[in-house]
Amino acid sequence: MKILMFTNTYTPHVGGVARSVSELAAGLRRAGDQVLVVAPVFDNMPETEDGVLRTMAVQNFAGSDFSVPLPLSRSLSTAVEDFNPDIVHSHHPFLLGDSALRAASMLDVPVIFTHHTRYELYGHYVAQDSDLLKRLALSLSLGYCDLCDGVIAPSQSIADFLADHDVKTPVAVVPTGVDVACFAGGVGARGRAALSIPEDVFLTGHVGRLAPEKNLDFLTPALLLFLQQNPNAHVLIVGDGSSREAMEQALKHGEAGDRVHFAGVLKGTALADAYAAMDVFAFSSHSETQGLVLVEAMTAGCPVVALDAPGVREVVVDRVNGRLLPGGAGTTPFAEALGEIAGAPEESRQTMRQAARTTAAAYATDVTVARTRAYYQRIIGERRRRSGEDGLWNRVRRLLAREMEIAGNFAHAAADAILPDNFGKEDKHD
Secondary structure (H helix, E strand, O other): OEEEEEOOOOOOOOOHHHHHHHHHHHHHHHOOOEEEEEEEOOOOOOOOOOOEEEEOEEOOHHHOOOOEEOOOOHHHHHHHHHHOOOEEEEOOOOOHHHHHHHHHHHHOOOEEEEOOOOHHHHHHHOOOOOHHHHHHHHHHHHHHHOOOOEEEEOOHHHHHHHHHOOOOOOEEEOOOOEOHHHHOOOOHHHHHHHOOOOOOOEEEEEEOOOOHHHOHHHHHHHHHHHHHHOOOEEEEEEOOOOOHHHHHHHHHOOOOHHHEEEEEOOOHHHHHHHHHHOOEEEEOOOOOOOOHHHHHHHHOOOOEEEEOOOOOOOOOOEOOOEEEEOOOOOHHHHHHHHHHHHOOOHHHHHHHHHHHHHHHHOOEHHHHHHHHHHHHHHHHHHHHHHOOOOOHHHHHHHHHHHHHHHHHHHHHHHHHHHOOOOOOOOOOOO
């Protein structure tokens, strides 16, 4: 197959979606498919990349570490057309997501969308966390689903969320895969030595973008309380972002400050070694669609303590591969859950580590890529059965119809934002 992907974030940007898209592209190529990725320009990207087209972008949008891509140039549009894909895979409903819809209409091929992100939970990046823009983001993303031929949900929680919000397009649950060879091959002793962490301490870790949507205002005091209650424990924070300074201020300037380690962004072997160095992984985000870092940690045999939330409850099984606390739990129960694992007998901790590895095995990249390929083939087959004749007039007609659909989706979303009906509709599964 020939797959054309559009994504607003891609390597070398560090984040769940960028990693998800790059891992999927690599897995599809290993399976013998041709993949062309259209992505924005980012700082420090490779000078040459096979199978990637870069479009100009506004860097560090609204003070974040994201790029905002600009419309495709004529040369990029020609390259997309020359690639002649069998299917288009969009990874965002905005910006290059609209380019994905236009490309699919121009080429008369199906388009599918992976709902990676709960966009309405990211309103703090624009307009002082405006409720109106949150409603607009939600309605636009839901409407975008119904402009596609198929939707991939990374977890059952997200599939249920889309169903609860009346998305009509067929939804398949296919999680993002993890490079098992990489994350299962980490060496904990090497990771601790590289980060100057003693070998004989209990290490609680966290990996992710250090940003408000990750609920770090909850995690930080919970970790501080855990350190106060467990004098032999240390904490490792891997990642960077706008919340890092506040976390460092809170965690490193107290009595336990010398037991807190900020590693910054780690990749490849260094990241795998960091996971392997951890005795437990702490996670408090409510904004995930899957929680890729949970699976990465479990691949390294690290149990997880997390709050019950979409994308998390599919991975963490309470008292089996970690602790899954109620979503409304306070910082004290969270710190106590970390302490419970720290104080557990070694045999119990080994059992939990093995359960974590067993859970992670189902998320191996080759397993999830095979499921994605099967979904591609299903959607392509259904589209072929209803395709009409091609030709210049039909192409123009398709493009005009698509532009009207895109404009109609925005108009509908704007009306929803101003006169909300479904925003805040209770998620029965949250």
